[in-house]
Amino acid sequence: MTELKTFPFEKDEFNQLREYHFGLNWPVVYIQENGTExxxxxxxxxxxxxxxxYDNPDRAxxxxxxxLTDEEFNMSAAYDFESLLIQYVSADGKFKLQNGNGxxxxxxxxxxxxxxxxxxxxxxxxxxxxxxxQDLKDIKNSEFxxxxxxxxxxxxxxxxxxxxxxxxxxxxxxxxIVSGAPGTGKSILALYLLKHLKERTxxxxxxxxxxVPMTSLRSTLRRVVKRVPELGAEMIIGPSDVAKxxxxxxxxxxxxxxxxxxxxxxxxxxxxxxxKLALNxxxxxxxxxxxxxxxxxxxxxxxxxxxxxxxRPSDFKKLNATHHELVSQMRVEGGSDYLQFxxxxxxxxxxxxxxxSKYDFRIYDDVHKMVEDIKRENSEHSLARVVAGYAWxxxxxxxxxxxxxxxxxxxxxxxxxxxDWVNSKNAINEVGCIHTIQGYDLNYAGVIIGPELSYxxxxxxxxxxxxxxxxxxxxxxITEPGELQQYIVNIYKxxxxxxxxxxxxxxxxxxxxxxxxxxLSSTVPQFEKANKAGLVKSPITVxxxxxxxxxxxxxxxxxxxxENIEEYIPVPKKKLRSGVKYFIVRAEGDSMNRAGIxxxxxxxxxxxxxxxxxxKVVALxxxxxxxxxxxxPRENGIRLLLPKSTNKKHMPITPGEGDSVQGxxxxxxxxx
Numbered sequence: 001m002t003e004l005k006t007f008p009f010e011k012d013e014f015n016q017l018r019e020y021h022f023g024l025n026w027p028v029v030y031i032q033e034n035g036t037e038x039x040x041x042x043x044x045x046x047x048x049x050x051x052x053x054y055d056n057p058d059r060a061x062x063x064x065x066x067x068l069t070d071e072e073f074n075m076s077a078a079y080d081f082e083s084l085l086i087q088y089v090s091a092d093g094k095f096k097l098q099n100g101n102g103x104x105x106x107x108x109x110x111x112x113x114x115x116x117x118x119x120x121x122x123x124x125x126x127x128x129x130x131x132x133x134q135d136l137k138d139i140k141n142s143e144f145x146x147x148x149x150x151x152x153x154x155x156x157x158x159x160x161x162x163x164x165x166x167x168x169x170x171x172x173x174x175x176x177i178v179s180g181a182p183g184t185g186k187s188i189l190a191l192y193l194l195k196h197l198k199e200r201t202x203x204x205x206x207x208x209x210x211x212v213p214m215t216s217l218r219s220t221l222r223r224v225v226k227r228v229p230e231l232g233a234e235m236i237i238g239p240s241d242v243a244k245x246x247x248x249x250x251x252x253x254x255x256x257x258x259x260x261x262x263x264x265x266x267x268x269x270x271x272x273x274x275x276k277l278a279l280n281x282x283x284x285x286x287x288x289x290x291x292x293x294x295x296x297x298x299x300x301x302x303x304x305x306x307x308x309x310x311x312r313p314s315d316f317k318k319l320n321a322t323h324h325e326l327v328s329q330m331r332v333e334g335g336s337d338y339l340q341f342x343x344x345x346x347x348x349x350x351x352x353x354x355x356x357s358k359y360d361f362r363i364y365d366d367v368h369k370m371v372e373d374i375k376r377e378n379s380e381h382s383l384a385r386v387v388a389g390y391a392w393x394x395x396x397x398x399x400x401x402x403x404x405x406x407x408x409x410x411x412x413x414x415x416x417x418x419x420d421w422v423n424s425k426n427a428i429n430e431v432g433c434i435h436t437i438q439g440y441d442l443n444y445a446g447v448i449i450g451p452e453l454s455y456x457x458x459x460x461x462x463x464x465x466x467x468x469x470x471x472x473x474x475x476x477x478i479t480e481p482g483e484l485q486q487y488i489v490n491i492y493k494x495x496x497x498x499x500x501x502x503x504x505x506x507x508x509x510x511x512x513x514x515x516x517x518x519x520l521s522s523t524v525p526q527f528e529k530a531n532k533a534g535l536v537k538s539p540i541t542v543x544x545x546x547x548x549x550x551x552x553x554x555x556x557x558x559x560x561x562x563e564n565i566e567e568y569i570p571v572p573k574k575k576l577r578s579g580v581k582y583f584i585v586r587a588e589g590d591s592m593n594r595a596g597i598x599x600x601x602x603x604x605x606x607x608x609x610x611x612x613x614x615x616k617v618v619a620l621x622x623x624x625x626x627x628x629x630x631x632x633p634r635e636n637g638i639r640l641l642l643p644k645s646t647n648k649k650h651m652p653i654t655p656g657e658g659d660s661v662q663g664x665x666x667x668x669x670x671x672x
Contacts, residue, residue, distance in 0.1 A: 001637065002070040002118045004125045009065045011054055017047040020067070024048075027078035028069040029085060031131060032062040038095035038131075042082040044075070058098050066129065070118060077115040083152045084119055091145035092132045093227060100199050101150045101192060117613050120633040141382045143423065146441050147224045149195035149231075151188045154328035161193060163324060168197065168249060168295055171206075175290075175321040176297045181339050182497040183331030186299040187439065190253045191221070193297065197249070198230045208249040209237045211289065213257040216419050217439040221253075239285040242292040243273050250293040254439055255300045255311070258285040262309040263473040286311050290319075306434055306491045307474045308483070331441055331500055334359030342496045346489050348455075348462060350519055353574065357666055360444070360502030363517060367407045367448065367506040373596070374446035374504060378428050380594055380644070384444035385422060386412070387432040387495050389488065390471035391450025391508070405431060407448070407508060434491045437498055445499035448506050449492055455512035462512070464488055544570035547604070549584045550626075571604060571669065581607040583663065585618060585626060592616070592628050595644040597668060603628065605663040616665035617641070622658060628665060629653060 007016050009032055017023040028046050032039045032053065039059055043049040046067055053059035068081065090097050119136075126132045139145050153161060160178060167174055180186050194210050197203050210225075212218040215238070222233040239258060242250065252258070261282050264270050274283045277291050289296055298321070302313045329336045337354035338361070344351035354361075364370040371386055378384035388405065394414050395401035403411035412431050415421040421436040431448070452468040455461075464485045469475055478484050496503055507513035546568035569584055576582055587601045595616060597603065603618075611617040611631040619627050619641055629641035632652065643650035 002068070002122050004066060004068050004122060004129070006064055006066045006129065009050065009054075009062050011051075014047060014050055014054075017050055017065075017067075020046075022046070022067065022069045026069060027073045027075050028067050029078055029081045030068065031066040031085070032059060032064070033066075033095060033131065034061055034063040036096060037062060037098055038089065039098040040082060040085050040089065041099075042078040044078075066131065068122060072115075076112075080112065080115060081119065084116070087145065087148060087150050087152060088123075088136065088139050089132060090150040090228075091139045091142055091148055092134050093144065094131075094133045096229060097150070098229075099150070101195050102199070113612055117633065120613060121635070137382070141443070143220050143420075144224050144227065147187060147191055147221060149188075149191040149225075149228055151185075151192065153189070153192065154185065154326075154330060156326055156328050157185055157189050157192075160324045160326060161189060161196070164193060164297060165197065167322070168297075169200070169202065171248070171294075174295050175319050176324060177316060177319070177321045178297065178299050178324045178326060180299070180301060180326030181329075181336070182301065182304065182494060183329050183339070184326035185328070185330040186301070186326060187217075187221075187253050188330065189326070190251050190297070190299050191225070194225070194235065194251060195228060195231055206248045207245070208251070209235050209241075209247060211237055211239060211242065211250055211252040211255075213239055213252075213254055213259070213285070214435070214439055216421065216436060217254065219419050220440075239288060240269065240273050242288050243276050245292075247293040249295045249297070250289055251297045251299075252289060253299050254304075255286075255298040255316075256302060256305045257438070258289070258311045259309045260284040260286075260311055260315075262477050263307070264309065284311055284315060286315055303490055304438065304494050306438070306487055306494065307471070308477045308487070309473065332359065332497060333501055334361070339497060342493055345516060345519060346462075346493060346496075348460060348515065348519065356575070357577070360504075362502075362504045363513070363520065364504060364506045365513070367508075368410050370446050370448075370504050370506045371410065371412075374444060375428060376594065376596065377444040377502070381443045381501065383422070383442050384446070385427055385432055385437070385442050386430075386446040386448065387434075387437050387498065388448035389450040389452060389469075389491055389495070390433055390474060391452040391468050393470045405448075407506075434494060438494055440498065441500055442498045443500050444502045444504065445495065446504045446506070447492070447495045449508060449512070451508045453488060453492070453507075453512060454509040455515045457511060457515075460515075462489070545573050545576055547571045547576075547582045547584050549586065549602070569602065569669075575604065575667070577606070580609075582666075583607050584669065585628070587628055590647050591643040591645045591650040592630075593645055593647075595630065597628060597665075602669040604666045604669050606666055607663040609664045611639075611661050611664055613639075618662045618665065619653075619655065620660050620662050621653070621655070626662070627653070631661075 022028055023046055025044060027044050029042045030046055039062060050065060086099050089095060123136050164176055178186060190210055212221055218236055218238060222236045225231040225236055226233045261270060271281060273288060274281060277288060279287055279291065300316060332338050334354045338359055341351045341354050374384045374386050392405045395404050396413050404414045405412040415430050415432045415436045416426055417424050418436055421427055421432055422440045452465050454463050454465060456463045466475060466484060475484050507516060548565040549567050549569050550564045583605050585603050585605060587597050587599055587603055589599050605618050613631055613633050615631045616628060617631050619629060621627060630644055632640035632642045638654060641653040641655060
């Protein structure tokens with residue numbers, strides 16, 4: 001069992017640590033604090049480590065040490081707990097952390113998930129001791145946590161960071177380009193480097209800043225770094241700010257959104273900056289960066305260029321730059337396979353499978369239902385938002401109408417603010433556009449693909465209706481064939497990769513919606529000509545597997561015993577994992593309606609799997625009754641079974657002797 005014990009951090013009291021059961025030869029995580037400052041570390045000898053810290057003037061100011069450990073702890077678990085606590089406590093904001101941000105790394109080890117679940121049980125104890133103030137869920141959804149420079153790095157991020165640091169500290173003129181798909185942690189690495197380099201004693205005299213082209217994201221990052229020691233809001237600047245001074249190092253996030261002299265809102269200011277920097281009239285913001293800095297790091301993704309005024313890829317190719325690449329997926333729980341899935345889908349190519357048990361992707365035929373489901377996910381998880389392509393004019397901004405978008409009788413409005421819309425008060429009732437969502441994370445994204453994108457059935461290709469694309473500056477000045485379509489496809493790729501846990505999609509154009517649904521079937525459709533009888537073979541064939549539907553009252557018999565099988569239901573083979581035993585149960589009642597499970601729903605379940613916190617599980621109570629509930633965190637070694645319902649009469653269930661979890665709910669089966 002995880003234990004949290006507090007000792008005074010005073011030299012003449014350290015014998016208490018020596019005598020403590022876990023004080024000399026056991027992996028522990030420790031928290032030192034004085035009510036305002038905090039330091040978090042890990043060690044296998046907290047007594048010896050405390051003596052070392054006492055000789056450090058910064059640590060000596062701290063008055064208490066809280067030792068966190070467990071009889072099941074190992075060094076890997078201690079490292080992970082240390083890393084997670086630094087990330088969560090920094091985002092919590094109650095204490096000023098003395099920790100640097102170097103060396104935090106995500107790594108795997110045996111039974112990692114078991115140890116991570118222990119943190120959920122410890123967190124309330126930290127709150128009771130006044131060491132933190134927020135719930136974990138609120139912290140995970142906060143902007144500071146999402147953009148924290150204390151984030152643990154993936155192995156490829158750490159490798160790229162080391163390569164960049166080795167080059168930058170030489171103080172020689174150099175340009176680096178770090179490429180990566182959405183969700184590979186470009187912004188996180190940019191902020192990490194800003195803090196890490198600023199902490200180095202040999203870099204104290206270096207003038208550096210982080211350039212962020214998008215106004216909304218820039219405002220968000222300024223709020224984040226304002227709370228970080230050694231940093232300040234003034235270190236997050238816009239492209240035009242670089243003309244105010246000479247920099248040793250400029251780090252540029254979302255550099256694909258730097259502008260060229262095309263479709264600008266304010267030409268005089270742009271030309272004034274060019275004149276100030278002694279550049280020609282057509283110089284770009286990329287030229288500004290190069291002119292005003294000795295060293296540059298550009299975080300770049302060509303596929304996220306969405307309007308004609310964005311810097312062209314050819315401009316970056318002209319740079320004499322050292323290239324690096326990030327590949328590990330940090331945002332989307334579906335992983336890099338999901339990103340490839342989206343690329344394939346928007347290329348009208350049969351998409352490869354991704355692990356749907358880890359990521360919730362759906363295409364809807366009813367936009368009302370999609371919006372309803374996004375609102376449900378928002379009430380459950382927060383940060384679920386509806387976003388759309390720019391296929392409707394912004395009428396409410398002009399005061400002409402009280403809505404902007406109407407689809408099948410559903411009336412919606414565009415985002416009411418362009419600054420930090422994701423976290424704005426009314427965002428759940430609005431629709432975000434590309435310019436307010438790019439660079440941000442959501443838990444769930446409801447994406448409306450507008451009527452500007454359609455499908456040519458004869459040539460089997462995407463087509464763009466320019467008249468239905470309402471972003472005037474998004475299509476003006478385009479001269480190359482296919483350029484507008486590429487921008488629009490890039491917009492939807494960006495929107496479809498915002499969701500951490502899931503993406504729900506409604507396609508306005510019925511022909512395109514049908515084609516995407518065909519691509520998602522088990523077999524790629526074959527577009528055959530009619531035979532002599534004038535008939536066309538069905539283009540869709542799906543491999544099916546018969547899965548048993550079991551009754552809700554086993555009456556002492558095994559759940560999958562022959563006596564309990566009511567019938568066999570065909571399920572698409574693509575939904576089933578190899579080597580896993582499946583069964584289906586029918587939900588009864590409304591105890592899980594907030595989790596998307598309604599009375600009468602058929603639930604596809606994996607038999608015999610061990611549940612983790614947050615899983616929807618099938619529990620057998622008293623050997624007779626089956627219930628569907630969410631697995632809660634452990635309390636005194638027991639996991640509660642939690643209802644997720646709008647009906648307040650449903651209460652948590654404490655499992656008793658003989659009760660057992662029979663399996664994990666994988667998904668609700670529809671249209672079977």
